[in-house]
Amino acid sequence: MKVGVPTEIKTDEYRVAMTPAGVRDMTDTGHDVFVQAGAGEGSAIADADYQAQGAQIVPDADAVFESSDMIVKVKEPQPEEVARLRPHHTLFTYLHLAPDPELTRSLADSGATCIAYETVEDERGRLPLLAPMSEVAGKIATQAGAFMLEKPLGGRGILLGGVPGVGPATVIIIGGGVVGLNAAFIAVGMEAEVFVLDRNIERLRELDTALSGRVSTVFSSSLAIEELLPRADLVIGAVLVHGAKAPYVVTRERLKLMKRQAVLVDVSIDQGGCFETSRPTTHSDPTYEVDGITHYCVANMPGAVPITSTYALTNATLPYALELAQHGVADAIERNPGLRSGVNVAGGRITHPAVAQATGMDFTPVEQAA
Numbered sequence: 154m155k156v157g158v159p160t161e162i163k164t165d166e167y168r169v170a171m172t173p174a175g176v177r178d179m180t181d182t183g184h185d186v187f188v189q190a191g192a193g194e195g196s197a198i199a200d201a202d203y204q205a206q207g208a209q210i211v212p213d214a215d216a217v218f219e220s221s222d223m224i225v226k227v228k229e230p231q232p233e234e235v236a237r238l239r240p241h242h243t244l245f246t247y248l249h250l251a252p253d254p255e256l257t258r259s260l261a262d263s264g265a266t267c268i269a270y271e272t273v274e275d276e277r278g279r280l281p282l283l284a285p286m287s288e289v290a291g292k293i294a295t296q297a298g299a300f301m302l303e304k305p306l307g308g309r310g311i312l313l314g315g316v317p318g319v320g321p322a323t324v325i326i327i328g329g330g331v332v333g334l335n336a337a338f339i340a341v342g343m344e345a346e347v348f349v350l351d352r353n354i355e356r357l358r359e360l361d362t363a364l365s366g367r368v369s370t371v372f373s374s375s376l377a378i379e380e381l382l383p384r385a386d387l388v389i390g391a392v393l394v395h396g397a398k399a400p401y402v403v404t405r406e407r408l409k410l411m412k413r414q415a416v417l418v419d420v421s422i423d424q425g426g427c428f429e430t431s432r433p434t435t436h437s438d439p440t441y442e443v444d445g446i447t448h449y450c451v452a453n454m455p456g457a458v459p460i461t462s463t464y465a466l467t468n469a470t471l472p473y474a475l476e477l478a479q480h481g482v483a484d485a486i487e488r489n490p491g492l493r494s495g496v497n498v499a500g501g502r503i504t505h506p507a508v509a510q511a512t513g514m515d516f517t518p519v520e521q522a523a
């Protein structure tokens with residue numbers, strides 16, 4: 154198969170979808186890889202590093218799309234990238250379609266087969282291609298929140314860990330999945346007082362064990378959140394319902410329960426946000442204020458640490474990309490049912506039930522869509 158790797162063009166995005174190791178595995182198994190000149194620069198990978206492993210460097214994105222059958226990317230396609238998609242293309246990338254009916258419709262109109270990293274499942278129903286970036290985003294969430302709590306940046310002016318004789322800040326993490334666990338690890342390491350809320354009791358058990366009882370686990374309910382918000386200095390939103398738009402766990406009305414200049418970090422912003430007052434921001438301009446509460450809602454948090462994130466992402470995606478290149482979409486999803494749940498759009502149809510429901514479009518099983 155001919156596999157294309159364009160340069161990411163979303164604002165402040167420095168990751169790239171394939172490393173030289175990936176190119177080597179692809180070319181060793183007989184595939185051709187076309188990498189856009191400079192695609193790896195943001196992650197400190199030179200064109201020559203790709204060439205040394207057998208990639209062909211092409212001058213621009215048009216050439217990548219024209220040369221390739223499968224396009225491997227990191228972030229959801231921007232409008233000029235959607236315009237380059239043709240029905241023969243397979244697009245393999247993060248899509249986050251549930252909160253974005255316009256992108257969903259334009260991908261359907263392109264006729265391409267679009268496979269979303271974030272809805273590919275493993276044999277236990279977990280999300281193996283979301284997990285590595287959730288690990289990164291969870292760690293950044295606490296770091297960024299601690300920073301935004303500093304007074305000159307508009308925060309309350311409290312140190313997360315306190316000092317002897319002065320108490321720590323209180324961190325509330327709503328959603329104790331991969332993001333929540335990693336945010337909690339850092340918050341515990343910084344010696345904050347930490348609460349993690351989730352609606353899955355088994356998950357709360359796992360968190361209690363993983364964090365050696367150093368966080369308070371709480372069954373997530375509207376009342377529990379209302380009772381904790383007045384104590385919070387930093388609230389991290391990390392809920393996910395697979396493929397669906399994020400539910401609001403903090404409404405605008407509830408902001409008034411919080412201390413002024415407290416900080417909200419909405420990691421779930423890529424699925425539409427789990428605070429009613431959230432809207433996507435960028436690394437260049439990450440925060441805004443609503444009712445005296447700082448909101449940090451960067452939709453591509455791992456993009457800020459590409460030297461970590463590019464490798465963490467591609468370690469996870471490469472086996473799937475190889476499977477797709479080797480067998481084509483139809484055979485690959487038959488061999489690996491977890492990959493089937495990644496197919497969000499095919500043959501002009503919406504092939505993921507939660508995406509169809511969230512965008513108000515009709516659902517068609519993937520086997521009937523092609």
Ligand SMILES: NC(=O)c1ccc[n+]([C@@H]2O[C@H](COP(=O)([O-])OP(=O)(O)OC[C@H]3O[C@@H](n4cnc5c(N)ncnc54)[C@H](O)[C@@H]3O)[C@@H](O)[C@H]2O)c1
Pocket residue numbers: 271283284286287290327328329330331332333350351352353356373391392393394399400402419420421422423424451452453454455
């Ligand atoms: N902004 C970014 O750059 C970035 C990066 C990575 C991941 N994310 C996003 O972070 C979110 C979380 O990802 P994850 O990998 O941790 O998902 P996950 O599936 O591992 O965890 C989500 C958790 O939320 C819990 N949950 C669902 N509804 C809840 C509710 N109403 N109250 C409390 N808990 C609830 C689930 O039980 C689950 O444990 C996703 O939306 C993901 O796309 C964003």
